[in-house]
Amino acid sequence: MYMKFGISLPNGWTMSLVGINDPVEAYETMTNVAKAADETGFDSVWLVDHFHTVPTPTQEVTFECMMSLAALARDTQRVRIGQIVACNSYRNPALLAKMASTLDVLSHGRLNFGIGAGWYEHEYLAYGYEFPDAPTRLRQLREALQVILAMWEQDEAQFEGKYYHVRGAINQPKGVQKPHIPILIGGAGEKVTLKLVAQYGDACNFGGDTKTVQHKMDVLKQHCETVGRDFKTIHCTTGAFCSIADSDEEAMALVPEKARAGLHENSLVGSPETIRQRIANLEGLGFGEIIIDFPSATDLTPLRRFAREFIVK
Numbered sequence: 001m002y003m004k005f006g007i008s009l010p011n012g013w014t015m016s017l018v019g020i021n022d023p024v025e026a027y028e029t030m031t032n033v034a035k036a037a038d039e040t041g042f043d044s045v046w047l048v049d050h051f052h053t054v055p056t057p058t059q060e061v062t063f064e065c066m067m068s069l070a071a072l073a074r075d076t077q078r079v080r081i082g083q084i085v086a087c088n089s090y091r092n093p094a095l096l097a098k099m100a101s102t103l104d105v106l107s108h109g110r111l112n113f114g115i116g117a118g119w120y121e122h123e124y125l126a127y128g129y130e131f132p133d134a135p136t137r138l139r140q141l142r143e144a145l146q147v148i149l150a151m152w153e154q155d156e157a158q159f160e161g162k163y164y165h166v167r168g169a170i171n172q173p174k175g176v177q178k179p180h181i182p183i184l185i186g187g188a189g190e191k192v193t194l195k196l197v198a199q200y201g202d203a204c205n206f207g208g209d210t211k212t213v214q215h216k217m218d219v220l221k222q223h224c225e226t227v228g229r230d231f232k233t234i235h236c237t238t239g240a241f242c243s244i245a246d247s248d249e250e251a252m253a254l255v256p257e258k259a260r261a262g263l264h265e266n267s268l269v270g271s272p273e274t275i276r277q278r279i280a281n282l283e284g285l286g287f288g289e290i291i292i293d294f295p296s297a298t299d300l301t302p303l304r305r306f307a308r309e310f311i312v313k
Contacts (some may be wrong), residue, residue, distance in 0.1 A: 082112030109176030
């Protein structure tokens with residue numbers, strides 16, 4: 001397997017860590033990371049879909065995902081762009097399908113379309129959205145996926161559901177990629193989310209320690225078998241924090257305090273040798289792409305070093 005590498009772009013608290021509060025400077029910092037990823041051979045760049053910082057709401061600069069990706073589509077040339085992941089509840093799915101189609105054209109066919117059921121109650125309520133329970137949000141996601149595919153595949157999309165309907169919706173252009181823009185479904189819920197991946201997803205995104213990941217992969221394989229899907233056709237992605245230095249101790253010292261609580265055995269923190277072993281472990285677990293968080297939004301040295309060490313050109 002050829003492991004791919006993506007970058008989670010800086011936004012919100014990542015900017016505040018380096019003292020960036022001016023919105024223009026924050027955007028230029030974000031796009032500089034995307035351009036560096038484009039130039040050094042990374043496969044993808046990703047933005048979270050949040051309206052303000054998580055898990056704690058603050059006044060820090062946080063750009064809207066879809067608008068930002070439209071700009072990044074024109075700021076880059078080669079690297080794929082995507083949401084990690086769009087919250088289904090925040091946009092009508094027919095409109096979201098239209099927005100994604102437009103993004104795919106703006107990027108000349110480089111969009112990975114990420115979507116999930118949503119989870120951040122404070123953000124829902126702050127922006128005036130109802131926050132239904134998790135089973136309802138998952139049922140809405142199931143219908144939304146069907147609406148989105150109808151918008152991408154049918155000349156006049158038709159769908160009648162409990163939560164959504166489209167009646168002859170025309171979506172032109174439908175995007176560049178064929179048969180349609182690839183869909184990444186985020187989350188690891190075993191009864192519903194991973195089943196939706198097996199039914200509708202081209203890719204998935206979840207993480208955790210080795211034992212957790214092995215179990216989730218087994219569950220996804222079982223869902224694929226149940227619905228008659230070849231598990232190997234699903235592109236499995238995960239996120240990982242990365243701090244690279246000459247020694248494991250030096251790398252750990254560079255990890256910001258806010259990021260330390262989320263580290264685990266599959267985090268890419270250490271010397272090149274340590275990171276190489278952890279990449280091999282993630283590959284052995286079945287992942288085909290690692291979406292990386294780097295410690296700094298302004299210091300591109302770790303990004304460039306990682307590219308030199310691990311990206312095959």
